[in-house]
Amino acid sequence: MLNVSGLACSRGERRLFADVGFSLAAGEWLHVQGENGSGKTSLMRLVVGLSPADAGEIVWRGEQTPSQEFRRDLIYLGHHAAVKEDLTPLENLRLAAALDGVDLSESDALAALIRLGLRGREELPVRVLSAGQKRRVLLARLLTRPAHLWVLDEAFNALDVAAVKLLGDLIAGHLESGGLAILTSHQPLPVPGGKALVL
Amino acid sequence: MSAFLATVKRDLLLALRRKSEVLTAVFFFVIVTSLFPLGIGPEAVLLKKIAPGILWVAALLATLLGLPRLFATDHVDGTLEQMALSPSPLGLLVAGKILAHWLLCGLPLVLLAPILGLQFDLDASALGILTLALLLGTPLLSLIGSIGAALTLGVRGGGVLLALLVLPLYIPALIFGAGAVEAHIAGLDASGHLSLLAAMLALAVFFAPWATTAALRIALE
Numbered sequence A: 001m002l003n004v005s006g007l008a009c010s011r012g013e014r015r016l017f018a019d020v021g022f023s024l025a026a027g028e029w030l031h032v033q034g035e036n037g038s039g040k041t042s043l044m045r046l047v048v049g050l051s052p053a054d055a056g057e058i059v060w061r062g063e064q065t066p067s068q069e070f071r072r073d074l075i076y077l078g079h080h081a082a083v084k085e086d087l088t089p090l091e092n093l094r095l096a097a098a099l100d101g102v103d104l105s106e107s108d109a110l111a112a113l114i115r116l117g118l119r120g121r122e123e124l125p126v127r128v129l130s131a132g133q134k135r136r137v138l139l140a141r142l143l144t145r146p147a148h149l150w151v152l153d154e155a156f157n158a159l160d161v162a163a164v165k166l167l168g169d170l171i172a173g174h175l176e177s178g179g180l181a182i183l184t185s186h187q188p189l190p191v192p193g194g195k196a197l198v199l
Numbered sequence B: 001m002s003a004f005l006a007t008v009k010r011d012l013l014l015a016l017r018r019k020s021e022v023l024t025a026v027f028f029f030v031i032v033t034s035l036f037p038l039g040i041g042p043e044a045v046l047l048k049k050i051a052p053g054i055l056w057v058a059a060l061l062a063t064l065l066g067l068p069r070l071f072a073t074d075h076v077d078g079t080l081e082q083m084a085l086s087p088s089p090l091g092l093l094v095a096g097k098i099l100a101h102w103l104l105c106g107l108p109l110v111l112l113a114p115i116l117g118l119q120f121d122l123d124a125s126a127l128g129i130l131t132l133a134l135l136l137g138t139p140l141l142s143l144i145g146s147i148g149a150a151l152t153l154g155v156r157g158g159g160v161l162l163a164l165l166v167l168p169l170y171i172p173a174l175i176f177g178a179g180a181v182e183a184h185i186a187g188l189d190a191s192g193h194l195s196l197l198a199a200m201l202a203l204a205v206f207f208a209p210w211a212t213t214a215a216l217r218i219a220l221e
Helices: A040-048 A068-072 A089-099 A106-115 A131-139 A161-176 B002-017 B019-040 B044-066 B069-077 B079-085 B090-120 B124-151 B158-185 B191-220
Strands: A002-011 A014-024 A029-033 A055-060 A074-077 A149-153 A180-184 A195-198
Touching: A002 A040, A014 A029, A014 A040, A014 A055, A014 A195, A029 A040, A040 A074, A040 A149, A040 A180, A068 A074, A074 B079, A089 A106, A089 A131, A089 B002, A089 B079, A131 A161, A149 A161, A161 A180, B002 B019, B002 B090, B019 B044, B019 B090, B044 B090, B044 B124, B044 B158, B069 B079, B069 B090, B069 B124, B069 B191, B079 B090, B079 B191, B090 B124, B090 B191, B124 B158, B124 B191, B158 B191
Parallel strands: A029 A180, A029 A195, A074 A149, A149 A180
Antiparallel strands: A002 A014, A002 A055
């Protein structure tokens, strides 16, 4: 479903990587590995279409990206918290869904937050939550927005043992239902199988 | 369309949680326009003559105050990235943000202008023209400003650069906006000035969200 070939990226004068390619079918996931500064995040940003590649192409369901269909099928969670500090987790989740054109009911949003262990925190401003809890608010988006391709950059950072297991289960469930995932992490990931790509 | 309304709602809600940031621009407008009559003294003829220019310059600077924050906070916390990757067109979301900026930084100025204009001894019909000119002009200021805000996003010292970039582009709005009121006070017809303002607004509504979106995509790279 996802075919990436001949991807190259440079930052200023420095060539980060060249001729990177991989393909993922339904149910497969890719573990992007590499040292700090080797271009893992840059690769992720190229794949999702945030930055243009120097060379190469990314094909999703036989179509060149970025396209609106691709964005509809995609969830990208990067390094940023990507939640508004002044809003509550519930508002964050519902407004993020509304911006994507999805009408998320309050009970569905609440269910997602409870699943991620934020029961009793849903009405507090995000600013008073801990780093791990903020991360959980963001991860709740995986439950509220159906998407085929999950691109998660260092998603396991700042999470406690229980949350790491929970996210591992979520990804495994996503793959079982025919989804695709691209993950970066320095730790071994609690997800079975997976292709490896070393930058 | 629902994504557009959701963006407006989101930005209004965020502003509600941070009232001081919005009120700064409004207070600035009120204070600056009130200082001139106090400083110049009760010279009705002079005040009436300078009123349109002062009210417009103050509105222009007040709008500028809120501009750096238009995209900066969303850029820093990564929500702008999510917007760029959203299935909804980014241009639509950007248009929503611009509308929210006008509702917060422009509309209060329009509503306050007739009251503040009283300090300059403007009569009722002149106040009406002033309000109408600001109603057409302040959305124009928000639209043009959004292009500048997007272009200077993530640039160190972007606030100063933004002012340098945007203020020259505000000059036509200033000339025709203040000109409308001046013409009316001088007993001439103000409709020409107002039509030109409306034409510029129509043009900006069409092009500014598009240009802003292009600039944001570059800033996100």
